[in-house]
Amino acid sequence: MKEVYINKLAKFLPNEVVSNDEMESYLGKINDKESKARRIVLRNNGIEQRYYALTKEGKPTHTNVQLTAEAIRQLYDADFKPEDMELLSCGTSSPDYLMPSHAVMVHGELKSGQTEINSSAGNCCAGMNAMKFAYLSVKSGSTSNAVCTGSERMSSWMIADHFNKEVDNLKELEEQPIIAFNKDFLRWMLSDGAGAMLLENEPKGDLPLKIEFMEGYSFAHEIETCMYAGGDKLEDGTLKSFSDYTSEEWLTKSIFAVKQDTKLLDKYILDKGVEGIQMAMAKHNITPDDIDFLLPHVSSHYFVEELYQKLIVAGIEFSREKWFLNLKTIGNVGAGSVYIMLQELVASGKLKKGQHIMLCVPESARFTYAYAYLTVC
Incomplete structure (x- = not known):
């Protein structure tokens, strides 16, 4: 087995910063009314700015494929050229198409020469799953290098026009003309952008990061679906696929909108995350003293203090x-x-040789968790 090092990292964030007060000018107002949930959600999540691959008129400026390709291009230099890439592994929860896969479309955009590709689907853990595929490829000696990515372009999923038909339908049924909180909630949470890493079997550069281990855990066998799109949740907790609805229902029920069961999220996301990190640390016999930087992906600052307390317990x-x-x-x-x-x-500039970093990524879709432990070389 080979050692695996993250030798380069890059990010791409589209356009200008979007403040909280500007969000509805980009995403639009459902039924021409300001969201009742927006201020509550923003107050709790603590997000002050984000990036959208949109104009202020709600028109797309980049595809997810283009965001990802822009991040990858920043990895290129005299020592790593496009044609040197042996594996491209891409993860996202918001691909531009149902098919072809995200990674093959990114490869087509790059036009970088022949390479192996892998697409990781899912939600937040898709980026970590793409990284693990790349890590295992280099570690096994199957390839000497791999590029992995994590990206999203969720803004185009959140524009008001995607919800207006459902609002009209609710009016006809003499129900209140508002979108359920579980749908409106996520409109104020998500941002666009892409990150990329170059993994190689030898350390290069000023501060390469050695990947010591990666672990992943799913609790789908215990808990029903929490976050979903392309379907709707039935009373018994199961999902009904978009392919089993009529094309008219796709619009009237906002079938392709991203939804989240906020009650399930609050009940399980932290407890299962703590359980996951306990298992990963115990398996590899490390303690908090062996970790200098903790990088937890949190969807909202609402969870940070409670996560801190649950870890102490x-x-x-x-x-x-x-x-x-x-x-x-x-x-x-x-x-x-x-x-x-x-x-x-x-x-x-905070890192020093010999320090250790723990990456922690939860996924609320059906409660999946991924972890990586890195050493600064």
């Missing part, structure tokens, strides 16, 4: 100076968040 307290977060300034980029966090930590 579990006997794995991380002092506050070890936590590194960028949610306030970047927003929630889903599968790309941990890539962008790590890139910003490396660029911050």
Whole structure:
């Protein structure tokens, strides 16, 4: 087995920063009315700005494929050219198409020469799953290098026009003309962007990061679906696929809108996350003393204090100076968040040789968790 090093990191954030007060000018107002949930959600999530691949008129400026390709291009230099890439592994929860896969479309956009590709689907863990595929490829010797990415372009899923038909339908039924909180909630949480890493079997550059281990855990066997799109949730907790609805229902029920069961989220997301990190740390016999920087992907600052307290109760307290977060300034980029966090930590100048970093990524879709432990070389 080979050792695996993250030798380069890059990020791409589209257009200009979008403040909280500007959000509805980009996403639009459902039924021409300001959202009742927006201020409540923003107050709790603590996000102050984000990036959208949209104009102020709600027109797209980049595809997810283009965002991802722009991040990858920043990895190129005299020592790593486009044609040197042996594997491209891409993760996202918001691909531009149902098919072809996201990674093959990114490869087509790059026109970088023949390479192996892998697409990781899912939600926030899709970026970590793409990273693990790349890690295992280099570690096994199947390839000597791999590029992995995490990206999202959720803004185009959140524009008001996608919800207006359902509002009209609710009016006809003499129900209140508002979208359920579970749908409106996510409109104020998500951001666009992409991150990329170059993994190689030898350390290069000023501060390469050695990947010591990666672990993942799913609790789908215990808990029903929490976050979903392309279907609707039935009373018994099961999902009904878009393919089993009529094309008219796709519009009237906002079938392709992203929904989240906020009650399930609040009940399980932290407890299962703590359980997951306990298992990963116990398996590899490490303690909080062996971790200098904790990079937890959190969707909202609402969860941070409670997560801190639950970790203390579990006997794995991380002092506050070890936590590194960028949610306030970047927003929630889903599968790309941990890539962008790590890139910003490396660029911050805070790292020293011999230090250790723990990446923690939860996924609320059906409660999946991914972890990576890195050494600064």
